[in-house]
Amino acid sequence: MPRWGMVIDLAKCTACQACVVACQTENNVPCVPPEEAARGRIISWISLLPQLEGEYPRLSMRPTPVPCVHCDNPPCIRVCPVRATALNPEGIVRQIFPRCIGCRYCTNACPYTRRMFNWYKPEFPGEFAEALNPDVSVRPKGVVEKCTLCHHRLQKARDQARAQNRELAEGEYVPACVEICPAGAMHFGDLDDPNSTVATLARGRRAFRLLEELGTNPKVIYLAQGEWSGGDGERAHA
Amino acid sequence: METESEHTHNGNDWKLLQPVIATRGSFYYLAMCFLAFTSVAFFAWLRQLRYGLGVTGLNVPVYWGFYITNFVFFIGISHAGTLISAILRLCHAEWRRSITRAAEVITVLVLFFGVGSVIMDLGRPDRALNVLRSPNFRSPLLWDVCSISVYLTASTIYLLLPLIPDIAILRDHGARPGFLYRLLALGWRSTAKQKRILNTAISVMAVLVIPIAVSVHTVVSWVFAMTVQPMWHSSIFGPYFVVGAIFSGIASLIVAMALIRRIYFLEEYLKPVHFNNLGLLLLVMALLWFYFTFAEYITTFYGSDPSHLVVFYSKLTGRYALPFWIMFVTCFVIPVSILGRRKTRTITGTVVASLSVNVGMWLERFTIVVPTLSQPRLPWAKGNYSPTWVEIGITVGFGATFMFLYMLFTKFFPIVSIWEVQEGRTQAVPEVVTRVRSYLPGETLPSP
Numbered sequence: 001m002p003r004w005g006m007v008i009d010l011a012k013c014t015a016c017q018a019c020v021v022a023c024q025t026e027n028n029v030p031c032v033p034p035e036e037a038a039r040g041r042i043i044s045w046i047s048l049l050p051q052l053e054g055e056y057p058r059l060s061m062r063p064t065p066v067p068c069v070h071c072d073n074p075p076c077i078r079v080c081p082v083r084a085t086a087l088n089p090e091g092i093v094r095q096i097f098p099r100c101i102g103c104r105y106c107t108n109a110c111p112y113t114r115r116m117f118n119w120y121k122p123e124f125p126g127e128f129a130e131a132l133n134p135d136v137s138v139r140p141k142g143v144v145e146k147c148t149l150c151h152h153r154l155q156k157a158r159d160q161a162r163a164q165n166r167e168l169a170e171g172e173y174v175p176a177c178v179e180i181c182p183a184g185a186m187h188f189g190d191l192d193d194p195n196s197t198v199a200t201l202a203r204g205r206r207a208f209r210l211l212e213e214l215g216t217n218p219k220v221i222y223l224a225q226g227e228w229s230g231g232d233g234e235r236a237h238a
Numbered sequence: 239m240e241t242e243s244e245h246t247h248n249g250n251d252w253k254l255l256q257p258v259i260a261t262r263g264s265f266y267y268l269a270m271c272f273l274a275f276t277s278v279a280f281f282a283w284l285r286q287l288r289y290g291l292g293v294t295g296l297n298v299p300v301y302w303g304f305y306i307t308n309f310v311f312f313i314g315i316s317h318a319g320t321l322i323s324a325i326l327r328l329c330h331a332e333w334r335r336s337i338t339r340a341a342e343v344i345t346v347l348v349l350f351f352g353v354g355s356v357i358m359d360l361g362r363p364d365r366a367l368n369v370l371r372s373p374n375f376r377s378p379l380l381w382d383v384c385s386i387s388v389y390l391t392a393s394t395i396y397l398l399l400p401l402i403p404d405i406a407i408l409r410d411h412g413a414r415p416g417f418l419y420r421l422l423a424l425g426w427r428s429t430a431k432q433k434r435i436l437n438t439a440i441s442v443m444a445v446l447v448i449p450i451a452v453s454v455h456t457v458v459s460w461v462f463a464m465t466v467q468p469m470w471h472s473s474i475f476g477p478y479f480v481v482g483a484i485f486s487g488i489a490s491l492i493v494a495m496a497l498i499r500r501i502y503f504l505e506e507y508l509k510p511v512h513f514n515n516l517g518l519l520l521l522v523m524a525l526l527w528f529y530f531t532f533a534e535y536i537t538t539f540y541g542s543d544p545s546h547l548v549v550f551y552s553k554l555t556g557r558y559a560l561p562f563w564i565m566f567v568t569c570f571v572i573p574v575s576i577l578g579r580r581k582t583r584t585i586t587g588t589v590v591a592s593l594s595v596n597v598g599m600w601l602e603r604f605t606i607v608v609p610t611l612s613q614p615r616l617p618w619a620k621g622n623y624s625p626t627w628v629e630i631g632i633t634v635g636f637g638a639t640f641m642f643l644y645m646l647f648t649k650f651f652p653i654v655s656i657w658e659v660q661e662g663r664t665q666a667v668p669e670v671v672t673r674v675r676s677y678l679p680g681e682t683l684p685s686p
Binding site: 036039040041042047049050051052066075078079080081082083084099100101102103104105107108109111112113116117118119120121140141142143144210211214 | 289297298301356362368369371374376377379466467611614615621
């Protein structure tokens with residue numbers, strides 16, 4: 001069974017935010033009006049987050065796309081009182097939207113703050129409403145949602161492979177963010193297959209994971225030059 | 239007066255029935271006042287149901303705010319009753335007799351507001367029963383569901399058992415609604431056998447509720463402590479929360495007693511000695527609270543984990559310094575300086591200290607919940623939190639509704655246990671004399 005993972009090369013990332021936009025449209029992520037976004041109510045399954053390094057005047061910014069990092073040992077699924085979130089056998093941390101009671105315990109237990117809550121009924125103004133992806137359910141208000149690694153794409157690709165009576169090949173299933181990345185900074189595949197691109201890259205010396213010290217064992221792996229450990233900034237430069 | 243003649247042989251305790259029998263006009267004014275706040279809360283809740291939790295001040299990453307603070311606070315207050323009353327009963331503290339009922343009612347009523355606060359916090363309260371349909375026993379929130387429902391059941395039984403003889407007094411007195419008292423008196427006729435069974439049942443429940451009460455607040459603390467978030471992930475949280483709960487519980491009890499004493503003219507029953515003794519208990523809890531707080535913060539400071547220190551400094555010198563230091567003054571400086579001296583440990587003194595402790599303990603819960611959430615480990619999701627009128631309205635409304643229900647209780651049942659006071663007069667006095675004698679040399683032990 002594959003263990004899906006993502007490798008993001010920060011040296012290649014141009015901060016174009018195409019991954020963010022692709023994710024919004026692919027997964028029917030609601031449009032949050034600017035005044036609500038300013039109140040911290042923005043919903044985005046993958047965000048381009050600036051990581052500042054060094055101190056003025058030797059300051060540099062490393063833009064970092066952060067989806068749910070799909071931990072192998074996720075702190076969020078343990079705390080859900082209704083089993084609305086679980087780690088599936090292929091390593092995807094999924095969310096059952098129709099069962100979630102909206103207690104937001106998982107959002108608080110997630111050390112990466114990558115779980116989002118529907119503060120209002122989702123809004124899709126104008127053409128957005130006509131451009132909804134029929135493969136992904138629109139979440140109601142009051143539930144938690146998060147990156148599913150475009151799980152619907154996996155189902156589609158697997159069905160296709162099964163219909164043609166063959167195994168799923170590498171590259172047949174990729175999430176929307178990886179597919180769109182114009183800089184080729186994002187890779188996706190089976191981390192357990194030693195020959196896959198992601199497994200090879202993940203073994204490299206430039207590879208690190210966010211908050212590795214917590215033992216959550218994320219399956220989103222970053223490649224970077226320099227000595228940034230991916231911990232919080234203060235520790236890295238202490 | 240008919241009531242007086244009827245109960246003269248009981249030592250004039252008719253005064254305790256007075257609030258049940260007669261209601262003054264001021265009761266209705268006060269009730270209306272409280273219910274006005276209730277309706278504000280209800281209106282706020284309707285708005286929240288209609289538009290979603292967006293109408294609150296919650297955001298990313300401060301997903302929990304006033305509601306969860308209230309949850310911890312109310313569950314903490316609930317330790318007023320059952321725990322204190324059970325401990326005093328088991329210790330044969332004779333001064334307990336006129337205060338246990340007032341304490342036990344707080345427990346049962348306030349638990350509903352603790353649970354209610356969580357319901358307010360849910361994005362989908364309509365799906366709340368999913369905790370029964372697909373429970374995840376690994377979740378501390380589910381442990382909460384279990385322990386709080388056990389606690390509510392146990393403390394309700396523990397409230398009702400000692401009520402039975404008093405309900406029978408009301409029934410015999412012809413208090414209305416008669417069917418209610420006939421039903422709840424459970425055929426009580428004060429026979430020796432009934433008394434024996436009742437006393438055994440009360441003792442059993444008193445022993446049972448102590449571990450249950452301790453478990454409840456421990457589990458509440460584990461909701462936070464079981465995560466890996468900075469300054470939540472602490473093994474001290476279980477006992478720290480239990481101490482805080484008993485602390486705020488005693489404080490609420492003192493305030494309730496002072497109000498009952500004043501409003502129902504029960505100066506004979508709730509005497510300065512009761513306030514003095516509870517005040518001493520409150521003083522002990524204040525010192526314990528300080529010890530735990532100090533231990534918690536010094537450990538964080540000395541360990542200097544950067545992600546913990548960010549939260550630490552936001553409380554001591556940063557954005558949350560104001561609530562933090564108000565908490566410190568109201569939980570420690572004020573109560574200890576008032577209660578530490580016999581001269582100021584008067585009724586007024588203990589009430590002032592108690593009000594201060596209640597403010598402080600609410601702030602303590604707030605400074606545990608919010609600063610950690612607003613400063614997660616990864617630097618980009620920092621946030622701020624300020625509540626909207628919805629949360630404030632629901633919080634105030636909950637407080638007012640609790641007080642209304644408490645008031646209502648005093649109109650249906652005697653808030654000072656009549657039979658226990660009488661028992662104290664007729665049985666406990668000689669019992670205590672023999673007991674004290676038995677401690678002294680040359681005396682034989684009395685059979686219990």
